[in-house]
Amino acid sequence: MRQRDGQTRATTMGEVARAAGVSQSTVSRVVNGNPRVDADVRRKVERHIRRLGYVPNMAARTLVTRRSDSVGVVIPEPASRIFGDPFFAQVLRGISGALNARRQRLVLLIAETEEQERGLAPYLMAGHVDGIIMYSLHGDDRLPDVLRRRGIPVVVGGLPPHGAHVSFVDTDNAGGATTGVAHLLELGRRVIATIAGPQDMTAGVDRLEGYRDALRVAGLEADEALVAYGEFTRESGVRAMSELLARRPDIDGVFVASDLMASGALEVLRASGRRVPQDVALVGFDDSPIALMTEPTLTSVRQSPEIMGRELVELLFGRIEARDPVIRRVMLATELVIRRSSGGQPSINA
Amino acid sequence: MRQRDGQTRATTMGEVARAAGVSQSTVSRVVNGNPRVDADVRRKVERHIRRLGYVPNMAARTLVTRRSDSVGVVIPEPASRIFGDPFFAQVLRGISGALNARRQRLVLLIAETEEQERGLAPYLMAGHVDGIIMYSLHGDDRLPDVLRRRGIPVVVGGLPPHGAHVSFVDTDNAGGATTGVAHLLELGRRVIATIAGPQDMTAGVDRLEGYRDALRVAGLEADEALVAYGEFTRESGVRAMSELLARRPDIDGVFVASDLMASGALEVLRASGRRVPQDVALVGFDDSPIALMTEPTLTSVRQSPEIMGRELVELLFGRIEARDPVIRRVMLATELVIRRSSGGQPSINA
């Protein structure tokens, strides 16, 4: 049915019903796979649905069922990180795959500023999504809690900075960092610096804690001159490594809280005339595709962003479907992948 | 209002109306910023809206206005590429930013298989989105045309493989490739190979054509032994470079149709004992963040994925709002950014 504006008006359920000589209720039952429909009637209705190109109107359905079959994914992160760091895309892929399997849609909501994030709240509460996944939370982001209080199912990737009143999936950041630093210690490094992540994110805090734990266990005293901070970007890795070298030129090992920052650190080390790993051994975090692109390739703590995405979806639907009020915490293990930047014995899976 | 299941039932417009002692029509006018409302009445209604935490139900609104205020973004691409190649995220960012500015929502639809893509059609036609953006099209993807015939506004990133019946934004792939190869020629290279992209994508075809044009203009004869094909992934770059070296060990320049493939090619060149750029000069395409991570850094043809994203949104809303039936083609310029992998005089913007 063509209208003045060239837009094709969609066929309605009532039209299908009339064409097939049945009631609208029957068409609805056929469309929704209700088994209590006579096989012949079903076939007839299906034929007319195909012939007329009928597609159910989602808005009408949502209005009555209160299910939109879509999930909002909120990433409060500025441009600079989202498109530089493979992590975001990988988590998103995990989410997308799991959602596809459930025939649910993904509404992507990137909030580059706090103001934009605040603007999201009304939308998220308007029933356009059945549940919400957030990840890469900063500081005291109140949105998860606001949504939860509204009764909207929400789950979070990464331990929320101010504790969790919602279910979340986290990586064993501290454990992973400890393993990375322990590796450097085993290789005989003794002046081990770290480039930590942002301290308003638990991933940043926990990886730094893991670094400190490993040194403490090894009986090495903590030296704040060996700690520099970045924002999980390449440029901040460049800056942080320069600072560290200026403060402690005798550094012989560096644990960097992300591969992207490690790639920046590597550049600075090389520019300073140091050989990696001979003079300075380097360990990154993420085991992202970047780890294979640098020269030398990066030893890195592998996390599983795709699995995190998948688990977030499972957790969310636990809440949505079972109305499960329990707060669940899923912790994902890490694994050290040894490559050339540390000079260790390469892993099989490197 | 708390229900049995702990879900908070949303306040309706009627409840706000009753509380404020006005009609539902008036509340609707206030919510939608209709100017024909008495200032005092408006204030009173707004107070009750805030007090009750009223948020309009999108499904109900969509049902009558036929506008969902959301846009579907369809990327028909397997996992391997989407999360390895910064290009996708960058285009997405451009789209997301432009959509945010218009207060429109982004429904992300990743189709990893043709079957999944087919499954998208009913959803896209169910009125859940006001328009559709597709990019990274392969082969004879019929979806844009199917949607167009349904009267659904659709625009495409990259020239559609089988010609365009829809508006699109494309990069000057051929021109960019020609510039890249001309750069190698100017540096005195004479045995210039190429790693082309997939030939079921116009970006792949056009960049190869640009390579051939540049050689033809220079009076060099075409040699198919100098052409290898990849799929815009790092691994395919590794494979293709190995093939090329086996066929023509005398190669002294390579134009690679993407930075990700170039990073793979670089690894093979280095492993073969060749120095880059002294023995083999390398030019990539994209000027993605990867170009800065390799050693040496990559000379590359810069394209503007974020601008592509933004332009796609503009084009789409031209269709949606003006019911503009004209097919528009937007062509984005490229720029050669010279870094160390080609051994040329570095650009200021490198």
Add this chain to the structure above:
DNA sequence: CTGAAAGCGCTTACAG
């Protein structure tokens, strides 16, 4: 400027 009423296209008891 304001309100009563119809209608958007579905689903879902309810009755048969």
Add this chain to the structure above:
DNA sequence: CTGAAAGCGCTTACAG
């Protein structure tokens, strides 16, 4: 197994 009817929460002529 099938149908008539109510209702989901809005917007929008229409009348005043």
